[in-house]
Amino acid sequence: MVFIFRDVNRCGLDYSHFCVTHKGGAPCAVGFDIRFTICIIVSVQDDNLAGACAIDELWNGLTQAINLLFNPDSALTEIVALSLRVSGIALVFSTLVGVPIGAALGLWRFMGRKLLVAFMYTGMGFPPVVIGLFVYLLLSRSGPLGQLNSPLIPSLFTPGAMIIAQTIIAFPLVAGFTMAAVMGVDPQLRQQVESLGATTWQTAWTVVSEARIGVIVAIIAGFGGIISEVGAVMLVGGNIEGRTRVLTTAIVLETRKGNFELAIALGLILLGITFVINALMMRLQGRSFDT
Numbered sequence: 001m002v003f004i005f006r007d008v009n010r011c012g013l014d015y016s017h018f019c020v021t022h023k024g025g026a027p028c029a030v031g032f033d034i035r036f037t038i039c040i041i042v043s044v045q046d047d048n049l050a051g052a053c054a055i056d057e058l059w060n061g062l063t064q065a066i067n068l069l070f071n072p073d074s075a076l077t078e079i080v081a082l083s084l085r086v087s088g089i090a091l092v093f094s095t096l097v098g099v100p101i102g103a104a105l106g107l108w109r110f111m112g113r114k115l116l117v118a119f120m121y122t123g124m125g126f127p128p129v130v131i132g133l134f135v136y137l138l139l140s141r142s143g144p145l146g147q148l149n150s151p152l153i154p155s156l157f158t159p160g161a162m163i164i165a166q167t168i169i170a171f172p173l174v175a176g177f178t179m180a181a182v183m184g185v186d187p188q189l190r191q192q193v194e195s196l197g198a199t200t201w202q203t204a205w206t207v208v209s210e211a212r213i214g215v216i217v218a219i220i221a222g223f224g225g226i227i228s229e230v231g232a233v234m235l236v237g238g239n240i241e242g243r244t245r246v247l248t249t250a251i252v253l254e255t256r257k258g259n260f261e262l263a264i265a266l267g268l269i270l271l272g273i274t275f276v277i278n279a280l281m282m283r284l285q286g287r288s289f290d291t
Contacts, residue, residue: 057260057261057264058264060261060264061260061261061262061263061264061265061267061268062264062265062268064261064262064264064265065264065265065266065268065269068265068269069269069272075241076269078242079245079246079247079250079266080247080269080273082159082244082245082246083227083246083247083248083270083273084273085159086159086162086163086166086233086246087166087223087226087227089163090162090163090164090166090167090169090170090226091166091170091219091222091223091226093163093167094166094167094170094171094173094174094222095174095219095222097171097175098170098171098172098173098174098175098178098218098222099174099175099178099208099215099218099219101175101178102174102175102176102177102178102179102181102182102218103178103179103182103204103207103208105117105120105175105179106178106179106180106181106182106183107182107190107204107207117179120172120175120176120179121172121176122172123171123172123176124172124173124176126169126172127231128165128169128225128229128230128231128232129231129232129235131165131168131169131232132165132231132232132233132234132235132236133235134168135161135164135165135168135232135235135236136156136235136236139153139154139155139156139161139164139236140156156236156238157236157237157238157240157243157244158237158243158244159237159243159244161236161237162232162233162236162237162244162246164236165232165233165235165236166226166229166232166233169225169226169229169232170222170223170225170226171222173218173221173222173225174218174219174221174222175218176218177214177215177217177218177221178211178214178215178218180214181211181213181214181215181217181218182207182208182211182214184211184214185207185210185211189206189207189210190203190206190207193206193207216281216282219281220278220281220282223274223277223278223281224274224278227248227270227273227274227277228248228270228274229248230248230249230251230252233246233248233249234249234252237249239252239253247266247269247270247273248270250266251263251266251267251270254266
């Protein structure tokens, strides 16, 4: 006797499981060895259909991304604008603080420098979700900053909280790569500038200007670290529609809903925005892409 106990049809793939039992025996279960029972599992799978299904999803996602680019709706425009605003402000703050600190760590030697460098390198590899948890605890109503009820301190589940989290994430990246770029400048340049009577700040500015390409790379690394981040902004922002939903959290939401075409479209839009912004930053180096 043959029992068909499961039949799944998904994306053009049919899976049929058959169970053959001995006379007087009970229907068997997959993976179990029952006396006088012989289980036969027949799976019909077409690899070509599986590949075609994946290609169809990618193609539909690409098509939808192109349609959204040329015919954006209000929801997508709001999500993209908020993503750029949050990451842009966080990048400005982290650059204003990280570049001077990174330059100082690269130029001068002082007591406690090695400890600061160790903390900075640790921050470069710190999990963003842990930073999100730290910011969440600070800004919660029972937290040290949340209890102040100050208008200068943003509340949880607001773009301000997301900016704080992304600033903390980007800061060690900007400072660390800036320090490495400054330390990579020829030491003789500094000696020559000082021999010409330059002040300490003039010498520092000259060295940082010489390392400007590395500084731009540091800013690009900081931007890449926050524009693609999802854990911290999800934790402190809450992914609230119309308030704190950005591209990365929208991709996670659509993927969980099974709306893969829209998720792929949002992912392609995020990649395109990141490419354009990084290309503009590279142009600030004063060099063409061929050099």
